[in-house]
Amino acid sequence: MAPEMIRPETKPTAPIVLRHIMGEAYVTIQRKQDYIEAKWQGHITADNVVCAAQAFLELIRKEPCTKLLNDKSEVTGDWQEANDWLRFEWLPQVLQAGLRYIAHVYSFSMFSRLAARELQERISPRLSMKNFSVRHEAEDWLLEQDDAAASQRAATA
Numbered sequence: 256m257a258p259e260m261i262r263p264e265t266k267p268t269a270p271i272v273l274r275h276i277m278g279e280a281y282v283t284i285q286r287k288q289d290y291i292e293a294k295w296q297g298h299i300t301a302d303n304v305v306c307a308a309q310a311f312l313e314l315i316r317k318e319p320c321t322k323l324l325n326d327k328s329e330v331t332g333d334w335q336e337a338n339d340w341l342r343f344e345w346l347p348q349v350l351q352a353g354l355r356y357i358a359h360v361y362s363f364s365m366f367s368r369l370a371a372r373e374l375q376e377r378i379s380p381r382l383s384m385k386n387f388s389v390r391h392e393a394e395d396w397l398l399e400q401d402d403a404a405a406s407q408r409a410a411t412a
Contacts, residue, residue, distance in 0.1 A: 271310050282307045284314060290322035290397055296329045301336035308345045321355040322397050326390055333366035335373060342377040356400045357384040358393035
């Protein structure tokens with residue numbers, strides 16, 4: 256009889272909730288079993304995106320993870336001004352921390368969609384990012400991704 260494999264218990268990390276000055280949450284960042292999820296809501300700005308990206312970076316440094324589900328399906332607002340900072344400041348740090356894939360769920364807001372498309376152009380191929388209109392398709396794609404291939408691509412880009 257083969258010995259039973261015992262897996263270490265993993266305690267779920269408390270969600271990180273970032274709020275506007277008036278107290279409304281604009282993003283909840285939480286470690287899931289196979290990825291980290293950033294679930295956005297309400298009206299967001301470039302400053303909100305930078306604050307959330309910094310919080311995500313702190314989390315991924317503590318709990319390494321190769322995959323991010325970035326769900327902005329419930330937001331409005333133009334956050335395109337954050338893309339320079341995301342490309343030049345955030346990207347090298349999250350790559351070093353181990354991030355390899357972002358599945359981004361589009362907002363219905365045209366400005367948010369344009370910002371997401373521009374970000375994808377800026378960070379590819381170093382980080383594999385794909386945009387989706389439907390959350391479950393984003394999650395399916397994210398779960399199918401191969402970490403070994405992404406690490407090799409990040410090293411050569």
